Amino acid sequence: xxxxPQRFLDDLHKLRSxxxxxxxxxxxxxxxxxxxxxxxxxxxxxxxxxxxEPHFDPLGNLFGLAGERSMLVGSHSDSQPEGGWLDGALGVxxxxxxxxxxxxxxxxxxxxxxxxxxxxxxxxxxGSDVWTGKLALEEADGFTDTTGNTLAEMRGKxxxxxxxxxxxxxxxxxLEMHIEQGPYLEETGLGLGVVTDIVGIRDMRISFEGRxxxxxxxxxxxxxxxxxxxxxxxxxxxxxxxxxxxxxxxxTIGHVALHPNASSVVPGRVEFxxxxxDADADRLARMQTLIRxxxxxxAADHNVTAELGTVMGIEPAAMDARFQAELAAAAEALAPGKxxxxxxxxxxxxxxxxxxxxxxxxxxxxxxxxxHAFDEDTDEADLVLGLQVLDSxxxxxxx
Amino acid sequence: xxxxPQRFLDDLHKLRSxxxxxxxxxxxxxxxxxxxxxxxxxxxxxxxxxxxEPHFDPLGNLFGLAGERSMLVGSHSDSQPEGGWLDGALGVxxxxxxxxxxxxxxxxxxxxxxxxxxxxxxxxxxGSDVWTGKLALEEADGFTDTTGNTLAEMRGKxxxxxxxxxxxxxxxxxLEMHIEQGPYLEETGLGLGVVTDIVGIRDMRISFEGRxxxxxxxxxxxxxxxxxxxxxxxxxxxxxxxxxxxxxxxxTIGHVALHPNASSVVPGRVEFxxxxxDADADRLARMQTLIRxxxxxxAADHNVTAELGTVMGIEPAAMDARFQAELAAAAEALAPGKxxxxxxxxxxxxxxxxxxxxxxxxxxxxxxxxxHAFDEDTDEADLVLGLQVLDSxxxxxxx
Numbered sequence: 001x002x003x004x005p006q007r008f009l010d011d012l013h014k015l016r017s018x019x020x021x022x023x024x025x026x027x028x029x030x031x032x033x034x035x036x037x038x039x040x041x042x043x044x045x046x047x048x049x050x051x052x053e054p055h056f057d058p059l060g061n062l063f064g065l066a067g068e069r070s071m072l073v074g075s076h077s078d079s080q081p082e083g084g085w086l087d088g089a090l091g092v093x094x095x096x097x098x099x100x101x102x103x104x105x106x107x108x109x110x111x112x113x114x115x116x117x118x119x120x121x122x123x124x125x126x127g128s129d130v131w132t133g134k135l136a137l138e139e140a141d142g143f144t145d146t147t148g149n150t151l152a153e154m155r156g157k158x159x160x161x162x163x164x165x166x167x168x169x170x171x172x173x174x175l176e177m178h179i180e181q182g183p184y185l186e187e188t189g190l191g192l193g194v195v196t197d198i199v200g201i202r203d204m205r206i207s208f209e210g211r212x213x214x215x216x217x218x219x220x221x222x223x224x225x226x227x228x229x230x231x232x233x234x235x236x237x238x239x240x241x242x243x244x245x246x247x248x249x250x251x252t253i254g255h256v257a258l259h260p261n262a263s264s265v266v267p268g269r270v271e272f273x274x275x276x277x278d279a280d281a282d283r284l285a286r287m288q289t290l291i292r293x294x295x296x297x298x299a300a301d302h303n304v305t306a307e308l309g310t311v312m313g314i315e316p317a318a319m320d321a322r323f324q325a326e327l328a329a330a331a332e333a334l335a336p337g338k339x340x341x342x343x344x345x346x347x348x349x350x351x352x353x354x355x356x357x358x359x360x361x362x363x364x365x366x367x368x369x370x371x372h373a374f375d376e377d378t379d380e381a382d383l384v385l386g387l388q389v390l391d392s393x394x395x396x397x398x399x
Numbered sequence: 400x401x402x403x404p405q406r407f408l409d410d411l412h413k414l415r416s417x418x419x420x421x422x423x424x425x426x427x428x429x430x431x432x433x434x435x436x437x438x439x440x441x442x443x444x445x446x447x448x449x450x451x452e453p454h455f456d457p458l459g460n461l462f463g464l465a466g467e468r469s470m471l472v473g474s475h476s477d478s479q480p481e482g483g484w485l486d487g488a489l490g491v492x493x494x495x496x497x498x499x500x501x502x503x504x505x506x507x508x509x510x511x512x513x514x515x516x517x518x519x520x521x522x523x524x525x526g527s528d529v530w531t532g533k534l535a536l537e538e539a540d541g542f543t544d545t546t547g548n549t550l551a552e553m554r555g556k557x558x559x560x561x562x563x564x565x566x567x568x569x570x571x572x573x574l575e576m577h578i579e580q581g582p583y584l585e586e587t588g589l590g591l592g593v594v595t596d597i598v599g600i601r602d603m604r605i606s607f608e609g610r611x612x613x614x615x616x617x618x619x620x621x622x623x624x625x626x627x628x629x630x631x632x633x634x635x636x637x638x639x640x641x642x643x644x645x646x647x648x649x650x651t652i653g654h655v656a657l658h659p660n661a662s663s664v665v666p667g668r669v670e671f672x673x674x675x676x677d678a679d680a681d682r683l684a685r686m687q688t689l690i691r692x693x694x695x696x697x698a699a700d701h702n703v704t705a706e707l708g709t710v711m712g713i714e715p716a717a718m719d720a721r722f723q724a725e726l727a728a729a730a731e732a733l734a735p736g737k738x739x740x741x742x743x744x745x746x747x748x749x750x751x752x753x754x755x756x757x758x759x760x761x762x763x764x765x766x767x768x769x770x771h772a773f774d775e776d777t778d779e780a781d782l783v784l785g786l787q788v789l790d791s792x793x794x795x796x797x798x
Contacts, residue, residue, distance in 0.1 A: 182616025199615065203662060214770055215651040216598065216676050216744035217581025222768075227652050231633040234626075252614040253626050254662045256655055263602060263653045263672030265771075273662030277615050345615035369621075371613055 002105060003391050005384040008097040011046060015039060015077065015093060016085040025085040026374025031078035031117035032154035039077055043092065043114055050100035052112065056162040058137065060116040060155055061127045063166060064099055067109025071398040072171040073098050073390065074113030075178055076349060084376025088118055090383065091177045098391045108398035111171065115349045122151040128352040131165060173323060173397055174353040177362045177390045179378055181346050183369030191382055192339035192389060193363030194327045197279035198351040199343055200316035202288060204274050205309035206295055212260060212268025226270040227258055229302040237294045244286050248343055251276040279316045279343045317351035323360025323397065330392035335385060362390055401504060402790050404783040407496040410445060414438060414476065414492060415484040424484040425773025430477035430516035431553035438476050442491065442513055449499035451511065455561040457536065459515040459554055460526045462565060463498055466508025470797040471570040472497050472789065473512030474577055475748060483775025487517055489782065490576045497790045507797035510570065514748045521550040523713065527751040530564060572722060572796055573752040576761045576789045578777055580745050582768030590781055591738035591788060592762030593726045596678035597750040598742055599715035601687060603673050604708035605694055611659060611667025625669040626657055628701040636693045643685050647742055650675040678715045678742045716750035722759025722796065729791035734784060761789055
């Protein structure tokens with residue numbers, strides 16, 4: 001039996017009934033929540049019905065295994081605390097359908113997967129971090145979520161049905177389909193994206209410490225105002241960074257905490273996040289230098305002290321050239337002229353998988369560029385086209 | 400018996416035992432707290448011992464009355480949640496000593512006062528707002544503090560010993576001594592300040608609403624970043640406002656709330672406080688126009704919407720010319736060449752009193768310009784010099 005788009009869509013809609021938000025098609029299915037675990041058990045049942053062998057590893061990563069060695073296709077079925085129905089769920093159900101159709105058609109073996117905690121309730125891409133060996137299980141077990149639960153406690157909820165970690169060499173490569181989570185594909189009208197690189201991320205906390213003062217009695221020239229230092233830093237950085245970046249580079253100040261944060265008090269302290277992303281590790285390093293220099297200069301100008309925290313890094317990951325080529329060939333065959341190569345500005349499990357096997361990624365458009373929100377959506381025609389391209393590339397790579 | 404500086408200092412130190420923070424000389428004596436009420440009852444006892452008639456009005460404002468009609472000298476004995484030992488307490492105990500010494504010396508009648516809730520647990524200068532008729536008691540009664548207590552409930556704690564409101568015409572004028580709460584006097588080495596005006600305050604909330612987006616997948620040119628709008632607004636305002644202000648003008652962004660305030664999310668919304676102070680109502684209005692225009696322009700430039708809240712205003716209050724002259728004459732007599740005229744950048748009860756009777760104010764230095772903090776302090780020699788100048792001016796004005 002060939003690929004069945006309606007079965008794929010039906011399963012995708014069924015999956016959003018686990019943790020349904022009741023607002024649009026949104027879901028609340030955080031890793032290890034009851035809804036997440038129920039969804040994984042339902043997925044395992046669908047795998048079994050398809051003749052794939054379900055296997056939970058100690059983290060709760062769920063594999064649907066075919067053959068001794070196979071291509072692996074999938075993504076993650078956990079969501080943000082308030083998430084959309086597609087996000088990783090799309091790639092998981094697409095992987096299920098591709099693996100199921102290959103088995104039914106007597107094609108080369110294709111396995112599927114739903115990684116656990118891609119959304120980082122604990123850590124970042126916790127499930128694939130641990131499986132690919134980037135993060136030790138013992139260390140991850142001590143990670144806590146925002147309410148103080150440890151990963152060890154939470155994965156304990158799945159202990160009754162988990163097995164061992166699978167060896168990586170059981171799989172010959174990894175393909176992941178995902179919504180873009182950005183506005184590029186919709187803007188350009190090119191409905192499919194073949195991912196070239198998953199960008200690297202640098203994240204640091206910066207603080208400026210000045211002097212908290214009365215906002216009525218402290219003359220402007222004697223102030224050491226931490227907010228003014230932040231604003232000047234941002235302005236200077238925006239102007240200087242233009243020399244270093246390219247159009248795909250992004251940088252963001254997304255978190256700001258002023259102290260004491262009162263309208264009648266000159267702010268004595270500010271802590272803020274500085275995050276930047278690019279596919280080129282050298283550019284990330286040049287940006288880091290510029291950020292440090294600018295923060296130090298502005299601090300001196302404003303008579304405040306700058307404290308620059310540790311830089312947390314996730315390295316850029318290039319997708320495998322052959323995997324890109326097969327995805328591109330399938331896209332061109334099914335949607336001639338309607339696809340493009342592009343980097344992924346968001347992080348995905350494929351970035352981890354690329355460190356242990358060849359990996360490739362395919363994007364479908366996000367309506368309005370919206371993701372991590374209940375109103376995230378994609379036209380069903382785009383979902384089905386993505387499924388067909390993914391299937392075609394997976395069979396070519398598995399064969 | 401003449402003015403007794405040691406008795407004044409002893410009473411001032413005794414007063415800080417009510418609500419002592421245990422950190423330096425700091426106090427925690429918020430309006431209507433048990434410590435505040437105990438302090439007021441102790442002050443009432445000290446008034447009675449001095450032959451002054453203690454009188455609590457319905458708000459808990461405490462007067463120590465002398466004669467049928469008299470000068471009034473005082474300030475407030477409530478503190479910020481975490482406050483210094485001097486602040487309003489200095490002016491209250493100075494008023495007590497001046498009134499007590501005048502009575503003992505058989506001089507003209509001088510009364511003293513401690514207003515309630517100058518620090519604005521409810522409202523702004525709640526006790527003197529209500530007494531001077533700026534604020535109706537019925538309205539004030541509905542005000543709540545940050546934990547939801549109403550003023551009506553809190554002043555109910557004092558109901559057993561309060562009487563009626565006193566008529567304003569019982570007093571011929573008001574003098575208030577206070578710490579500067581800023582760094583001017585210490586910086587100039589001129590140890591006393593005769594206040595010319597209490598500056599007016601304008602306060603508004605501004606918000607910029609853009610679009611919350613993924614910080615990895617949203618290219619810079621498509622962002623509608625609320626934090627970037629705030630930073631650009633601040634930069635533009637600082638540059639434009641120079642045309643309008645004078646060296647005593649101040650303006651402050653002290654409160655900033657970003658949404659969702661996460662390092663991986665382009666901020667979709669920011670709300671912030673914009674406060675400005677000046678002694679000239681026209682200048683305050685010109686600044687308001689500039690702030691509105693700049694916010695609108697920056698919003699348009701950044702593709703965000705600006706929402707400008709209601710402007711809350713406290714009008715500038717000029718101190719009475721004769722009261723200024725008597726304070727200046729006393730300062731020049733006791734500390735030749737060591738005083739200056741200056742505006743008050745902080746708000747004080749004298750601003751309200753000036754609307755119903757002639758009023759004057761005297762400042763003593765704040766070490767390091769620090770106030771509203773446990774380490775607020777002033778040299779005792781400066782406290783005593785201030786007391787002597789206040790006493791001299793009060794007797795001249797009462798006579």
